[in-house]
Amino acid sequence: MTQFARGFKLHLRGGQVLDGVEFPSGRALVVDDPEGGLVSAAISVEELLKGYHRARIEWPAEEAEDQPPAPPTNEGADLEQTARLFAALHSSAEQDVTRVIALYERWVQAGAPPLGTSMSRWWDARLVELHNAILPPSDQPEEQ
DSSP, rough: OOOOOOOEEETTTOOEEEEEEOTTSOOOEEEEEOOOOTTESSSHHHHHHTSSTTTTEEEEOOOOOTOOOOOOOOOHHHHHHEEEEEEEEHHHHHHHHHHHHHHHHHHHHHHHHTTOOOHHHHHHHHHHHHHHHHSSTTTTTTOO
């Protein structure tokens, strides 16, 4: 019999509720920031809970046996779509890391701020550069 991932809700102490999934392998993911696409993963639900102090898991109620089975899906297309999504995420993250490394190398070459420079303005400029390396402005082409 084919096993499927099962979803759950992770209820945090402050009342926030996060979506999660447990895979047939036992591994678990929780979506920490849906807008940013940030997730936490662990080898098991128990290990995942160690990162969320006093959180509790809500599992969905089992479906009634008298309901008709769900129509068959095209698992091959779903797997391909998932693979494409993860490939795009990996490529995007790799580009981000490359831009941050290039920025680091420029900073090392530049050295310390010149004498007489306002430290707060110097740091502000570095933070803007770092922000633009991580999230490039949409009106400028990305640097390679």
